[in-house]
Amino acid sequence: MSESDTGLRTLKKQRTRQAIAEAAIALFLARGFDQVSVAEIAAAAEVSKPTLFRYFGSKEELVLHRFADHLGEAGRVVRARPTGTTPLDALERHHLERLAARDPSSGLTDSPEVLAFLRLVYETPSLSAHLFDYLDADTRALAEALGPDGNVTARLLAAQYTAVRQVLAHATWARLAEGQDVGEVAVLAAAETAEAFALLRDGAAARGF
Structure with a gap:
């Protein structure tokens, strides 16, 4: 051929x-x-x-394949961070960049089609359940970037980051789904991102992250 x-x-x-x-x-x-x-x-x-x-x-994969492009993204961000930049600083900057770009993964979008797609994912139990498989893979990739295989502290921080990212994205989407102005939601999302990473740092700094 x-x-x-x-x-x-x-x-x-x-x-x-x-x-x-x-x-x-x-x-x-x-x-x-x-x-x-x-x-x-x-x-x-x-x-x-x-x-x-x-x-x-699977039927679920027909929807969730759209998240595949982001698999391992957090781990890649940590590995590619500039010298002197902490993992959490790199991850926070990346999340803010996703917000600024109106990336659907951040929950911030002014596209009715994307909002409807996210509603489909968040409000369909089988899709929400299968989404955790993607999140688990992402968490494991981040943990490997943070520390040696089996490092429980790295795994804990990775799990916390993944949970925080999902809470932030869902809260942002929920406001938009309720009809709030996208500009106002963007300001709130940035402020909540800063608060979320401050909470992560309080525990992470003492462990060298």
Whole structure:
């Protein structure tokens, strides 16, 4: 197979995967996650069920794959921090940058579509439960960046950071979902980020983090 053929085949797979995901999320947003079957998603995307499951391992993954780009992100931020910058300073700066960029992972967005997507995740029990698998993987990656494998202190701090990040993102999204002004919510989100990291530092500084 030529390099050109390989490239076209890869592109076709990417387009199929995207088409399946877009069809699924459109149906979920219109009718609710539990009210849509995998067979209906496959039909909407014009693929078979076996084909769908070759691209996505579960119904939940059709939604949560959007979080995959952020897997390990906290660990990468810590590893790439400038000399003299503490892990928490690097993580706080990164979270503030995500807020400034209106990144959906921060909960701060003025896009109705993104707000609806986050509502789908937060308010669907099976999606919320599966999201913890992503968070657990992210926590483990951060713990490895903070200290040697098995370092309980590093694991505790990583777990605390992951929890704090999720609380901040959910609180920010909830205000926007209630109709609060995005500019006002952004100010609150930045202030709460500072407060959250101050709380983390009170315990972390004494342990060398």
